[in-house]
Amino acid sequence: MEIKVSALTKIFRSPSGEEVRALKEVDLTIPANRIFTLLGPSGCGKTTLLRCIVGLEVPDSGEIAIGDTVVWSKKQRIFIPPNKRGIGMVFQTYAIWPHMTVFDNVAYPLQVRRLPREEIRRRVRETLKFVKLEGLENRPATALSGGQQQRVALARALVSEPKVILFDEPLSNLDAKLREETRRELRRFLTELRITAVYVTHDRLEALTLSDLVAVMREGVVVEVGTPLDIYFRPKHKFVADFIGKANFIEGTVESTSEDLIRVVTPMGPIACRRAEGLTPGQRVTVCVRPEAIAIDRPGDTSGGTNTFRGRVVSLLFVGENYEGEVAVGKTILAIKTNPAFPIGEGEEVSVYIDPAQCHILME
Amino acid sequence: MRMSGLRPRISPLTFTFVLIVGCLTVGPVLMLILGSFSRGIGAFGVFTVEKYIRVYTDPSLPKILLNTAAFTVGSSLFATALALILAYLNVRTDIPLKGLFHLISITPMMIPHIVFATSWVLLLNPSNGILNLLLREVLGLKSSPFDIYSLGGMILVEGLLDLPIAYLIIAPAMASFDAALEEAAWVSGGSKFRALRRVTFPILRPAILASLALVIVRSLAAFAVPSVIGMPGRVYVLTTYIYRLISLGFMPDYGRAAAVGVSVLVTSTVLVYVYRRLTARSERYVTISARGYKPAIIGLGRWRYPLSFLTSLLFLVLIVIPVLVLLYVSLIPYVMPPSAKAFSMMTLKHWNYVLHDPLSLRALRNSVFLALVGATLGILLSTFVSYIIVRVKSAGSALLESLAFFSFSFPGLVIGIGFMWFFVRTPLYATIWALLIGYIATYLPYGIRPLTSTFIQISEDLEEASKVAGGGFLYTFRRIVVPLAIPGIVSGWILMASMFLRELSLSAVLSRPGTEVLAVQILRFADDSLWGQVSALGIVMIALSTTMVTLATLVGKHIGKSK
Structure with missing residues (x-):
């Protein structure tokens, strides 16, 4: 089911009377049956938005519709409580009930609905099988490992076959290795289910690998929505480019716009960039280049070609799969990544080439 | 689709409990004050300062x-x-x-x-x-x-x-x-x-x-x-002076008793206020200094x-x-x-006497009833009230907290006189229910304390997960909140039940023929210097409270384990 959020505002008031605007007139459409991620630094309002959708938080104004049902509207005075919204949710802490067995934890949403005993048993078994926990029905829920608890939480959210499932940073309590494994598994579960999933995280890698669509949030506002590839390679805002990964930002002025390339004059020299709409010569812009788009070579006779510059290695740091380093081109310092097999050292002269297709002009 | 209004400032639930607890704690205080300005327990409402003048000019x-x-x-x-x-x-x-x-x-x-x-x-x-x-x-x-x-x-x-x-x-x-x-x-x-x-x-x-x-x-x-x-x-x-006013002589004077009682209550309230401020600050000291120091x-x-x-x-x-x-x-x-x-x-003659004395047996029955039923009702009320105090953060819940802890400063005898002014006007007068209501009102903080600290320890996520899973408020309360709060509920129950079993000062005022309780019966025997009977009944009381505390502890452990 599609989720439509319109002009949603949420204000928190501290006991001392201070007001924090956690959400500022947020408009967002979450398409049906996709994995949609809300990504942003802590305090950006992503969890608040999620809690408003499920009904655990009451917004101050705006409207939320799930499918054709308005679940919250200030104007129409509608508030459907969370237990009537039919949404599944996985909490950051898993919120596994410690006084119940695995079976009771998973069966709970069906017991609330007073389904026949036999049907409950069948559906719990099926769901536990789906999350690969069959055979653990009678274990006390607290006797499980972190990863297993996480899957109990998922099973509980899925057992009543909701049309929408919400995740509030579900992987943040797992250790790094388990997190990677669970992420892959979660992706598989969700693709199989064809369900609308809203996923909150501050981890860009999680967002990129899991999602069909990512919404990047900052200070109570959705800055940008796009596919992981769009967000990574073609962000519109500097904040998004910066938040999603390492990037070089080079200020400059548009010199000319041709059919396929745009020339931007920068302190390190003219850079040919990928086409972008709505630019006129003389306009101030920022060119965004990912470190891995910068190719380093021995200084040769390639100088003078498009986007080829002379530079000097300022620093190099071995981080395992590659070197991370800095190269100075004139007064501009560029962050780079190189293959450790390529022998260069600090202080050496190098030639720097940037593929124009990977020089991206930010609109902001 | 269910249409419900926006969340009101004070929810009906909070309001209900503010009303109940308010009646239990502010009610008797108001009655005490009104009573102290009245002519007599039968002539309620006619304003007079006569009682104050008479009692505060008493040369003794x-x-x-x-x-x-x-x-x-x-x-x-x-x-x-x-x-x-x-x-x-x-x-x-x-x-x-x-x-x-x-x-x-x-x-x-x-x-x-x-x-x-x-x-x-x-x-x-x-x-x-x-x-x-x-x-x-x-x-x-x-x-x-x-x-x-x-x-x-x-x-x-x-x-x-x-x-x-x-x-x-x-x-x-x-x-x-x-x-x-x-x-x-x-x-x-x-x-x-x-x-x-x-x-x-x-x-x-x-x-x-x-x-x-x-x-x-x-x-x-x-x-x-x-x-x-x-x-x-x-x-x-002061307490025995008040007691003498209402128990000796031809005409018990509840007006004068109330007039003295007001000052006792005010003193007590001020001291409790001081105490709470001091402990609030010392708790801060503790949290600041508790950085893993082990005292040498x-x-x-x-x-x-x-x-x-x-x-x-x-x-x-x-x-x-x-x-x-x-x-x-x-x-x-x-x-x-x-x-x-x-x-x-x-x-064994004292034991024989006590175990066949109809008054003592009735007192025993009444006290056990008050302990079991009173503590159960009291803890039920405490559970809801503590839950609202901890979970609902509104002006209403802050008010509820102040009301609930108000009775912490109540001297039983004085508040008993306040209740007396009230019960005399109702069919509850001289029934066991009058005692029950008085007990719960006076000892409410003893039930609420262990429960608020229990609720603070229960993560709110666990309840939210139940709501999202489709559980309404009462369903969530029954299946998630109460089972998780069992340790607090049991220790609150033990505390209340043992207080009720031995309650004396409130009962000394409210107990009437037919509603005798153990402590008052012991007081009677002691007045008549029947030390053998006093001792036998005293042993019975000690045995009862010890058994009750032990049993409740065991039950609590059992429930805790089976979950």
Whole structure:
């Protein structure tokens, strides 16, 4: 089911009377049956938005519709409580009930609905099988490992076959290795289910690998929505480019716009960039280049070609799969990544080439 | 689709409980004040200040106020000083038998105050106190060396009774205290005593003041010791003065009783306010300094055994001797020191009397009913109220918290008079339900305290998960909140039930023929010097509360395990 959020505002008031605007007139459409991620630094309002959708938080104004049902509207005075919204949710802490067995934890949403005993048993078994926990029905829920608890939480959210499932940073309590494994598994579960999933995280890698669509949030506002590839390679805002990964930002002025390339004059020299709409010569812009788009070579006779510059290695740091380093081109310092097999050292002269297709002009 | 309005400022639920708790706590206070300005319990509502004038110009009042001041301050100093020494020995030294300290802190749940006070009367009264008789015989004295029926006797017994409260306030403060500060003082050249005086004491000051304030509140409200020990010696304090106004003479004067009661209540409320401010601050101290410091343990050296002998002696005085004295007196025909003759004369006649006395049996039935049903209803109310206090953060829940803890400062006898003004006008008058309502109102904080701390520990996520899974408020409450709060519910229930079983001061006002309770029945027997009966019934009370506490603890453990 599609989720439509319109002009949603949420204000928190501290006991001392201070007001924090956690959400500022947020408009967002979450398409049906996709994995949609809300990504942003802590305090950006992503969890608040999620809690408003499920009904655990009451917004101050705006409207939320799930499918054709308005679940919250200030104007129409509608508030459907969370237990009537039919949404599944996985909490950051898993919120596994410690006084119940695995079976009771998973069966709970069906017991609330007073389904026949036999049907409950069948559906719990099926769901536990789906999350690969069959055979653990009678274990006390607290006797499980972190990863297993996480899957109990998922099973509980899925057992009543909701049309929408919400995740509030579900992987943040797992250790790094388990997190990677669970992420892959979660992706598989969700693709199989064809369900609308809203996923909150501050981890860009999680967002990129899991999602069909990512919404990047900052200070109570959705800055940008796009596919992981769009967000990574073609962000519109500097904040998004910066938040999603390492990037070089080079200020400059548009010199000319041709059919396929745009020339931007920068302190390190003219850079040919990928086409972008709505630019006129003389306009101030920022060119965004990912470190891995910068190719380093021995200084040769390639100088003078498009986007080829002379530079000097300022620093190099071995981080395992590659070197991370800095190269100075004139007064501009560029962050780079190189293959450790390529022998260069600090202080050496190098030639720097940037593929124009990977020089991206930010609109902001 | 269900349409419901936006969330109102105060939810109907919060409002309902504000109303209930308000009626229970503010209600009797209002009635007390209204009553104090009325002509009499039958002529309610006609405004007059006559009662105030009459009672506050009573020539005997100054002496009573002086007695009250000496009694409360004396017990408070005694209990706090003893608690300081005990806490220091337990927390900061290598004294043996530390288990005794825990027992000392939970004793008051087992031995009711009236029973404890009576056993001291049996030991130290001037005419036939067992210890006095023994000493007279051994030392060949003409008269008894001790007279329990005095201000000093009252202070001694009340101080011992309030020792656990003082200990429970001071010991945690002592434990969270950073011993490095003391060491620094020694290193800089001061003597150990100087360090104690200049460093230890000032840091413990909030806890000490809190203990002093709370024990004054308790002894101001105390009725067992003033009635059993003070009245025979004609040492009257405010509670016994009030009691005399409503129980002696042809016409009980509830108006004058209310007029005095108002001042007692105001004093008590002010002191509780001071206490709560002090503990709020000392809790802050604790959280700041509790950075994993372990207080340094001081070796007592050759003082180790003499000091542990003294604490064991205290344990004897607090627990073993009272029980033994009662057991002994319940089995001998009249009070005499233990001797071969006494043991040869042992009889079950007091037990037979008590176990066949219709009044005592009715008192027993009523007390057990009040303890079981009252504690169950009380804990039910406490569960909802604590839940709202902890979970619903609104102006309504803050109001509810103040209302619920208001009764913490209630002296039972005084608030009983407030309830009297109310119940007389309802069909509840002279029924067991009047007592039940009064008990719950007065002891509500004892149910709410353990529950609020339990709810604070339960993660809110667990309830939200239930809501999202489709559970409504009551469903979530029944299946998630209550099962998780069982430990708090059980300890609150135990606390309330044992309080109700031994309740005296409120019952002394509200109990009527037909609604006798155990403590009041013991008071009657004591008034008539029927010490054998007092002792037998006292043993029954101790046995009942011990059984109840043990059973409830076991049940709580069982429920906790099966989950």
